Amino acid sequence: MTAHTEPAEGEARATARxxxxxxLLLVAGLFLVYKLGRxxxxxxxxxxxxxxxxxxxxxxxxxxxxxxxxQSALLHGDTLVHLANTYYATVHFPxxxxxxxxxxxxxxxxxxxxxxxxxxxxxxxxxxxxxxxxAPPRMLAGTGLIDTARVYGPSxxxxxxxxxxxxxxxxxxxxxxxxxxxxxxxxxxxxRSRWRPLWxxxxxxxxxxxxxTANHYWLDAIVATAMLGIALALIHRPRLTVSTAGRGGxxxxxxxxxxxxxxxx
Numbered sequence: 001m002t003a004h005t006e007p008a009e010g011e012a013r014a015t016a017r018x019x020x021x022x023x024l025l026l027v028a029g030l031f032l033v034y035k036l037g038r039x040x041x042x043x044x045x046x047x048x049x050x051x052x053x054x055x056x057x058x059x060x061x062x063x064x065x066x067x068x069x070x071q072s073a074l075l076h077g078d079t080l081v082h083l084a085n086t087y088y089a090t091v092h093f094p095x096x097x098x099x100x101x102x103x104x105x106x107x108x109x110x111x112x113x114x115x116x117x118x119x120x121x122x123x124x125x126x127x128x129x130x131x132x133x134x135a136p137p138r139m140l141a142g143t144g145l146i147d148t149a150r151v152y153g154p155s156x157x158x159x160x161x162x163x164x165x166x167x168x169x170x171x172x173x174x175x176x177x178x179x180x181x182x183x184x185x186x187x188x189x190x191x192r193s194r195w196r197p198l199w200x201x202x203x204x205x206x207x208x209x210x211x212x213t214a215n216h217y218w219l220d221a222i223v224a225t226a227m228l229g230i231a232l233a234l235i236h237r238p239r240l241t242v243s244t245a246g247r248g249g250x251x252x253x254x255x256x257x258x259x260x261x262x263x264x265x
Contacts, residue, residue: 015107023115027100029121031093033126048169049132052140055172055217064219067137068144069214078152084209085149089156092176097201100184103190109238110190114182120231121178126225129170136171140216145214174216178224180206185228189237 060066076083096118103111138147149155157168184199210216 005254017104020104023104023137023212026119027097027115032113033122034223037193038072044170045135048135049139051132052135052171053136055134055219056137056140056143059218067214068219070208071145071214074148074212080224081152081213082154085152085154085215086212087209088149088176088215091206092179095183096179099186103186107190110186113235113237114186116235117186117228117231118182121182121224121236122175123205123229124231125173125175125178127132128172128223132172133169134171134220135169136215137217137240139168148213149215171175171216172220173224173227175185175212175224176210176216177203177221178228180226181225185232192240 074084084230100111100115100118103114137143138150139143147155149157180203184201186205188196207221210221211218
């Protein structure tokens with residue numbers, strides 16, 4: 001039995017981890033599409049401001065908390081608001097890349113699943129600014145919100161009229177939040193540690209940061225969550241394996257998962 005099992009596990013291991021060069025090109029392409037796609041949806045300033053007023057009024061109509069309350073908490077000290085701006089500017093891409101690299105090396109089957117989910121959400125998110133351009137709350141007059149990155153630094157955006165690297169009128173959905181939530185969901189799904197729910201702190205902090213810095217509305221995060229939920233429903237995750245569960249200290253996975261033992265190593 002052992003002699004027959006080991007080759008099967010070796011085959012599972014070989015097929016579960018995709019070729020590295022191909023994956024580097026795919027992931028690089030995903031980030032490139034993210035940047036270029038948002039840039040293509042520019043030139044809708046008037047409509048974006050109009051939609052911003054509509055979103056703001058809708059949030060007040062359904063009694064969502066005011067974004068200003070989160071910003072007020074950040075503005076209690078220069079250090080806190082500076083940390084929030086730094087988190088917004090520096091964590092988004094590196095955390096997602098680190099997540100994908102770890103899955104690729106340690107949980108190849110989960111890596112393929114996570115990459116597909118992220119690609120699906122990102123592709124869908126790039127369509128929305130074409131049909132619903134949206135200015136962020138920091139650009140909306142009469143809200144009392146300030147552009148914390150411009151005032152306290154660091155800032156990743158220049159004036160909208162001269163910013164050729166990003167589309168500042170693509171606030172909805174918030175891929176900052178959508179990707180952060182997928183990182184947490186993916187790590188919770190791929191591990192068995194009793195502490196794994198703590199990964200949810202990443203999207204929680206991200207949510208408070210994007211709202212408190214006036215870069216996004218609550219609805220931007222809600223829409224991103226809905227899009228991620230649809231992608232997760234359509235793209236089924238692999239089950240954890242016996243060896244993976246054993247390393248995490250949890251109960252072994254069902255017997256039918258043994259075929260993936262090698263893939264999870």
